[in-house]
Structures are given as structure tokens and as C-alpha cells.
Amino acid sequence: MTEPVIQVENLQKSYGAVEALRGVSFAVEQGEVFGLLGPNGAGKTTTVEILEGMRPPDRGVARVCGLEPDSHSERFKERIGAVLQSTALPDKIRVREAIELFANFYPNPADTGDLLRRFQLEEKKNAFYRHLSGGQKQRLALAIALVNRPEVVFMDEPTAGLDPQVRREIYDIIEELKREKKTILLTTHYIEEAERLCDRVAIVDHGRVIAMGTPRELKQRSAGTTRIEVRLARPAADGTLGRLESVASSREFDGSYVLHSTHAPRTIVALVKQLEAESNELQSLEMFSPSLEDVFIELTGRRLRE
Amino acid sequence: MRILLAVRNRAFFFFSMVMPMIFLFGAVVLFGRGAQGWVGYILGAILTMTVMGSFWGLSVQLVTFREQGILRRFRLAPVGAGPMLSSSILSNYVLAIPTVVIEMIVCRFAFHMTSWGNLWAIFLLVTFGSAAFSSFGLIVASVTNTMQETQMINNLIWTGFLFLSGATVPLAVFPGWIQRFALFMPATYLATGLEAATTNLAGPSEVFIDVVALALGLLVSFEISRQLFRWEAETKVPARAKLWVLAALVPFLAFGAYANATGTQLMRIQREFKTLQSGSANRMMPRGALPQQ
Numbered sequence: 001m002t003e004p005v006i007q008v009e010n011l012q013k014s015y016g017a018v019e020a021l022r023g024v025s026f027a028v029e030q031g032e033v034f035g036l037l038g039p040n041g042a043g044k045t046t047t048v049e050i051l052e053g054m055r056p057p058d059r060g061v062a063r064v065c066g067l068e069p070d071s072h073s074e075r076f077k078e079r080i081g082a083v084l085q086s087t088a089l090p091d092k093i094r095v096r097e098a099i100e101l102f103a104n105f106y107p108n109p110a111d112t113g114d115l116l117r118r119f120q121l122e123e124k125k126n127a128f129y130r131h132l133s134g135g136q137k138q139r140l141a142l143a144i145a146l147v148n149r150p151e152v153v154f155m156d157e158p159t160a161g162l163d164p165q166v167r168r169e170i171y172d173i174i175e176e177l178k179r180e181k182k183t184i185l186l187t188t189h190y191i192e193e194a195e196r197l198c199d200r201v202a203i204v205d206h207g208r209v210i211a212m213g214t215p216r217e218l219k220q221r222s223a224g225t226t227r228i229e230v231r232l233a234r235p236a237a238d239g240t241l242g243r244l245e246s247v248a249s250s251r252e253f254d255g256s257y258v259l260h261s262t263h264a265p266r267t268i269v270a271l272v273k274q275l276e277a278e279s280n281e282l283q284s285l286e287m288f289s290p291s292l293e294d295v296f297i298e299l300t301g302r303r304l305r306e
Numbered sequence: 307m308r309i310l311l312a313v314r315n316r317a318f319f320f321f322s323m324v325m326p327m328i329f330l331f332g333a334v335v336l337f338g339r340g341a342q343g344w345v346g347y348i349l350g351a352i353l354t355m356t357v358m359g360s361f362w363g364l365s366v367q368l369v370t371f372r373e374q375g376i377l378r379r380f381r382l383a384p385v386g387a388g389p390m391l392s393s394s395i396l397s398n399y400v401l402a403i404p405t406v407v408i409e410m411i412v413c414r415f416a417f418h419m420t421s422w423g424n425l426w427a428i429f430l431l432v433t434f435g436s437a438a439f440s441s442f443g444l445i446v447a448s449v450t451n452t453m454q455e456t457q458m459i460n461n462l463i464w465t466g467f468l469f470l471s472g473a474t475v476p477l478a479v480f481p482g483w484i485q486r487f488a489l490f491m492p493a494t495y496l497a498t499g500l501e502a503a504t505t506n507l508a509g510p511s512e513v514f515i516d517v518v519a520l521a522l523g524l525l526v527s528f529e530i531s532r533q534l535f536r537w538e539a540e541t542k543v544p545a546r547a548k549l550w551v552l553a554a555l556v557p558f559l560a561f562g563a564y565a566n567a568t569g570t571q572l573m574r575i576q577r578e579f580k581t582l583q584s585g586s587a588n589r590m591m592p593r594g595a596l597p598q599q
Contacts, residue, residue, distance in 0.1 A: 052382060074384035082382045088375040092314040093307065101307050105383040144379075 005030050005183045006051060011060035013046050013207075017132055020046040022058070023206040028200075031181035033174070037292065040053060043207040044187035045085060048156045051185065052082050065151055081150030083158050087141035091099060091130035093156065095121050098129065099143055104149035115143040119173065135166030142173055143200060153177065155186040163284055171196060191293045203296055210299050218295045226264040227288040230271065231256045233281035240278070245270040249281035256284075259292065308367070308397040318363065322405055326356050330409055334417050342504060345580050346423055347476075349413040352502030353428070354473040356405050357435040357500075358493060360398045361443030361462050368447035369456045377537045387535040391528065395440040404525035413504075427513045435496040435516050442492070442554070444531035449548050450492040451539070467493035472501065473577070478579035485572055490555075490562030495519040498575050507578045515561070515571065518598050522557035530554050 004027035013021040018237035021043045026234060028034040049055045050062050053069035053076060062069055067076045090100050096112060116122045119139040124132060132140065138158065145153055158174070159167040167190075174197050188194055194201045195215045202212040212216055225248055226293040230241075235259065242250040246263035261267035264287060275282055288294075312318045333348045371377045380390065410428075413419040446463070450456040468474055470484065471493035477485055488494045499516030502508035509516075530550050534543060565571035 054378075054381060072386065077382065077384040084375075084379060084382075086375060087379055089379065090307070090311050090371070090376060092311055097307070097310065102383055104383050242431075 002030065002216040005032075005065060006034070006185060007061065007063040008047070008051070009061040011047060011050060011062060012058045013043075013050065013055065014058055020207055021050075021057070021060075024204070024207065024209055025060075026202050026209060026212060028183060029184055030183055032199045033178050033184045033186065033197055035186050035188060035194040035201040036204050037191070037194045037198075037201050037296070038204035039189055042204040044204055044208075047158055047204070048082075048154050048185065050185055052080065052154055053077070076300060078148055079151050081145035081148060081153040083138075083141050083153070084144045085156040085160065086136065087144070089129045089140075091128060093129050094126050095129070095132070095136075095140055096125040097138060099147060102144045102147045108149065109147050110149055115147065119143045120169075133166075134162055135169060138162060138166070138170060139173070141169070146177075146286055150182075152183045152185070155184060157189070159188070159190065166181055167193075191291055191296075197291055201292065203292070205296075205300050211295060215292060218292055219290050221290075221295050221298065225260045225290060225294070227260055227290060227294050228259040228261055228264060228267060228271075229256055229284075229286045229288070230259070231283040231285075232275070233283055234278075236274075236280065237278060241271070244274060247292065249298070258297070260298070307396055309400055311367075312363070312397075312401050318401075322356070322359060322363070322401065323408075325407060326352055326359075326409060327412070328413065329355065334413075338387070341568070343352065345413055345417045345419045346421075346505035347501050347582055348596060349409060349419065349423070350504035351473050351497065352409055353406055353432065353500050353504065354435075354471070354493070354497040355468070356402060356409065357432055357496060358439050358467055358473070360402060360436050361439040361441075361446065362464060363401075364394055364398055364440050364443035365446040365450075365456055366453070368444065369450060369453050372447075372536065372539050375539070387532050387537075391444055391532055391535065394401045394444070395437050398440040399436045402432070406432055421506050422446065423506050424509045426510045427508055428500065429502060429512060430510060431499045431520070432497060434520040434524060435500075435579070436599070438492060438498075438520040438527065439513035441524050441527035441531060445527055445551055445554055447537065448531050448534035449543050449551055451542055451569040467491065470494075471497040473497040476501075476579055478576050485575070486566050489565040489571060490558055492523050492558050495558075495561070498571070498578075502574070502578050505578065505582060507581060508574075512574070515565070519557060519561040522561075523554070526557055527554045546564060 006028035009025050010028070011021050011024040024047055026250050036047060046055065050057050051064055051069055053073070064076070065079045065192055067073070070076050083182055096116065099112045099115055103112060116125050119142060121136065121139055121143065126245065129137070142158070159170050162170065171193070174184065174186070178197070186197065198215060199219060200212065200214050202209045203218070204210070210219070241247065241257050241259060244259070246261045246267045248260045248262055250257060250259045259267060268285070272282070311584060323331065329347070330352045333352065334345060337344055410422065446456060446459050450459055471477070471491055472488065472490050473493060477488055477498060495516040499508070499513040503513060526548060530553055534547055534550060536543065
């Protein structure tokens with residue numbers, strides 16, 4: 001059996017009194033797209049920065065391509081590529097110059113022209129960095145991350161803050177890398193991103209991995225349940241919805257109620273009766289098959305972006 | 307990259323090209339008219355300001371890059387602090403050269419300076435001066451956490467260097483105790499050395515001490531800035547580490563003590579000033595020949 005490309009065992013890191021990582025463990029195989037999914041402050045960025053060699057862990061083991069991450073090691077840096085949460089370059093550097101500049105740091109860089117074409121930056125090759133849109137800046141960050149033909153690519157929230165159209169463009173690029181069998185570790189708090197792009201996902205919360213598996217495996221944790229989201233004219237009496245027939249759990253989010261039901265038709269009938277009894281009215285009702293969001297809610301009792 | 311970015315920056319063009327020229331024209335019109343020897347002296351002072359400017363630009367740019375997260379991206383590339391800092395020093399030097407050359411040409415042909423001065427001595431002082439002052443800038447960038455801090459410290463240092471080194475007011479006219487104090491400042495070695503070289507009153511052997519002081523200052527400062535270098539704004543410099551900065555002063559404390567003890571440096575400064583006043587400077591004298599009193 002080959003050694004995992006990324007190996008993390010019992011990783012711990014504190015910033016003063018704040019424990020950012022409390023024993024994170026996972027392994028990523030060659031050619032796998034692995035996602036760290038969790039809310040802000042879960043410990044995703046700290047994990048990635050330790051793996052990139054930008055921070056030392058307090059305890060635990062981190063290995064990438066069989067090497068200990070080290071920001072002073074040229075050998076290590078030549079094998080990884082990284083897209084930071086926010087990449088910044090000088091305002092007055094041109095797109096082509098930025099790629100060429102980083103290409104100069106590596107012994108066997110990718111062709112600048114190829115990267116410009118691949119990331120649809122040809123038209124903008126002479127534009128200053130400050131004149132690029134958010135999506136173009138992120139595509140440039142991806143191009144720079146791949147300039148050294150890395151074995152492993154780290155992407156820390158690569159689509160955060162981008163509009164849906166640009167996000168889809170970035171998804172296409174990541175899917176292309178996936179087809180090329182690049183090993184990718186990406187962090188995200190977008191459920192759809194993890195479901196669409198990742199072969200496996202680790203759900204991280206408060207510095208711990210609380211669940212790990214393929215998106216399908218994780219969703220099976222909620223198998224047999226249906227998520228019902230209802231909006232009522234008036235707030236329901238405390239706890240009444242949770243006691244409805246076949247309801248496994250219920251929570252209130254932003255004025256609507258989310259019920260996880262093991263038998264949706266029975267729950268809906270019971271709900272209607274309950275509302276009649278309370279002289280309340282149903283404003284809307286939607287049913288969903290389980291998603292990673294449901295898994296996260298089940299495990300933590302919170303939404304990802306709360 | 308730094309050279310490209312600087313050339314595209316209007317502020318750089320103004321501070322490194324336009325401002326020294328304004329100073330040069332102003333100083334020559336006010337103090338050098340009709341006194342050819344003084345044109346060379348003024349050129350020395352203006353070259354000093356041009357070369358000293360290295361520390362200002364570099365510290366500001368490095369702090370800006372760190373605050374904006376630009377250095378963070380470079381940290382992921384296989385380039386260490388040493389090569390990055392030394393390339394900054396080199397590009398600063400390359401950027402200073404055109405201004406130095408233009409200032410010399412303007413003085414020679416527009417202000418009728420009677421000779422180029424001692425070119426070897428000028429070359430050595432400009433080269434080591436630019437590198438040394440760039441390194442001082444790197445130290446400032448390493449120990450300051452914000453742009454405001456950087457600007458404040460730069461202003462303090464710049465003012466001291468400018469007014470107490472002989473770069474604006476000839477050191478020889480100051481009271482003795484200020485002259486002795488000035489010998490502990492790196493700018494004094496650059497300013498008095500350049501002023502002697504541009505007036506043709508000193509060759510490489512006469513400015514040897516000045517060049518060595520700047521070279522040692524460069525080596526010590528570079529190593530300290532490399533040790534204190536930070537890629538990320540959130541990494542703060544511990545207060546204790548700032549004490550390392552004092553180590554950068556060690557070569558100048560040593561040279562200051564030596565120069566004060568021997569008195570040769572101050573004698574040279576006085577002698578050159580008297581020669582200038584007598585109007586015999588900047589004539590084509592044999593290289594290294596100092597006029598006797």
C-alpha cells in the first residue's frame with residue numbers, strides 16, 4: 001500500500017488560550033480531492049497553514065509527500081502549490097509578469113502562455129493586478145499555485161467572497177485538476193462545493209474532525225430522514241414541533257423551522273393538525289433529501305454559516 | 307520586480323528624481339553661484355541625500371507588502387529571506403544610479419563644475435552607501451509593525467542624518483561637540499566622504515575609513531534584518547528582539563570612538579572646508595592630493 005500524500009495525526013495548535021486544533025487526524029491519498037468542511041473558526045485554515053509549512057504545530061504529525069512541512073525547505077516548497085484565503089500581489093504588477101516572477105523561483109516551471117490560456121487570462125495578460133476583477137484575481141492565484149507543476153495543491157476557501165458565476169468557473173478549474181489526478185486539499189464552508197468537488201470530506205468543528213467520509217457516506221448518516229422546512233404565521237409553542245409524529249429533531253433557524261422526519265407524510269399530517277389546534281397557519285413548506293448541511297446540523301446543532 | 311514596480315510608481319519618480327533635482331538647483335542657486343568649488347560640495351551633499359533615500363523607500367515598501375499580505379504569498383515560494391532582502395538592496399542600488407549620474411552630469415555641464423571629482427571614490431561611497439542605507443531600511447521595516455510606526459521612525463532617523471551629518475549644513479561649521487557626536491552616525495561617513503570626493507579633495511585611500519564603516523554597517527545591518535525579517539503582519543517583533551537593532555550601531559560606535567580618539571576624520575573635514583572657502587577646490591588636482599595648510 002502506498003503512503004498517503006498528506007498525513008495528519010493528532011494535530012494540535014493553540015493561539016494563546018484559544019485552542020485552534022484539538023487533535024485533527026486524516027490522510028489524503030494520491031489523486032484525491034479532500035475537503036475540510038466547517039464554519040469559520042473551525043480550524044480549517046490553521047490545518048492548511050501547518051501543512052503548507054507556514055505554521056508549526058504544537059503537537060502531532062503532519063507530512064506532505066513524505067516530507068515534514070517546512071517554510072525554509074526549498075525541496076518541500078517545490079512540491080506544493082497553494083491558493084491562500086486571500087492572495088495579494090503588488091497593484092502595479094501585470095498578470096503575465098506575476099506568473100513569470102513566480103515561475104522564476106522554480107527549476108521546472110509550467111509555460112506562462114499555457115497557464116494564461118488555461119485560466120482564461122490571455123486577454124488580461126498585460127493588465128495590472130489592481131485592475132482585475134475578484135474572479136480574475138482568483139484565477140491568477142490558481143495559475144501561480146500551479147506554476148511549479150505541484151504534486152499537491154492546497155486551496156484555502158478558493159471561492160470565498162466570489163459571486164456564483166465566478167464560483168462555478170473556479171469549480172470547473174478544480175474539476176479539471178481532479179481529472180488530471182492532482183492531489184488537492186481544499187477548505188470550504190460551502191456545502192455544494194464540498195459535495196460537488198470532493199472525493200472525501202472531513203467535517204471540522206471547534207478544532208476537531210467530527211465526521212469523515214465520502215459525501216455519500218456522510219449523507220447516509222441522515223439516510224431515512226427527510227428535512228422539512230416550514231414557515232409559520234406565528235411562532236410555534238415551545239417544543240411542540242419536536243414532539244410531532246416521526247420527527248427526529250427540530251430546530252428554529254431565521255424564523256423558519258427545520259424538522260428531520262423519519263416518515264415525512266405522517267409528520268406533515270401531524271403538523272397540520274397541530275397548527276389547526278393552535279389556530280396557527282402554514283405559510284410555506286419545503287422538503288429536501290438530506291445534504292451535508294443536515295449532517296453538520298445533526299452533529300453540531302448549528303448551521304455551517306451561523 | 308522591485309525595479310519595475312518603482313519605475314511605475316509616480317511617487318518614486320518624484321522622490322528619487324524630481325526632489326533631489328529641486329534641492330540641487332535650489333542649493334546651487336543659493337550657495338554655489340559664482341563659487342565653482344561649492345558646486346562640487348553641493349553635489350556631494352545631494353548625492354548623499356539620494357543615496358540615503360534608499361533606506362526610506364525600501365522600509366516603506368517592505369512594510370506595505372507585509373501589511374497587504376504580499377510577502378505571505380512569496381513565503382510559499384522557494385525563496386528565503388536572505389535572497390529576497392539582498393535582491394531588494396541590489397535593485398535599490400540600480401534605481402539610485404540613474405539619479406546619481408544625472409546629478410553629476412547636471413553639475414558638470416549646467417553648473418560648470420570644473421571636474422568630475424574623484425570617480426573611484428564616488429563609486430565606492432555610492433555603492434557601499436546605498437547598500438548600507440538599504441540595510442538600515444530593512445531593519446526599520448523589521449522592527450516596526452505598522453506603516454505609521456515606520457514613517458515615524460524614518461522621519462526621526464532621516465532628520466538626524468540630514469542635519470547632523472554634513473549633508474545639509476557643512477559639519478565643519480557646527481560646534482565641536484556636535485562634530486564629535488556626528489562621527490557616531492553612518493550618514494556622516496557617507497556625507498563627508500562624498501563631499502570630499504566630489505570636490506576632488508579625496509581619493510579612494512582618503513575615504514577608506516568611510517567606505518569600511520559603511521561596509522561594516524551593511525554587513526551587520528543585513529544580518530540583523532535577515533534575522534528579524536517577518537513575512538506576515540500578524541507576527542509581531544518581541545520587544546527583546548528590538549534590542550538587536552542596537553547591534554547595528556556597533557560598527558559606528560566603534561568607528562566614532564576611533565575617529566574621536568585619533569581626530570584625523572575631523573581634521574580632514576576642517577581642512578576640506580577651509581580649502582573650499584579659499585576657493586581652491588574642484589580644480590583638477592592629482593588624485594588623493596590634499597592641500598596642505
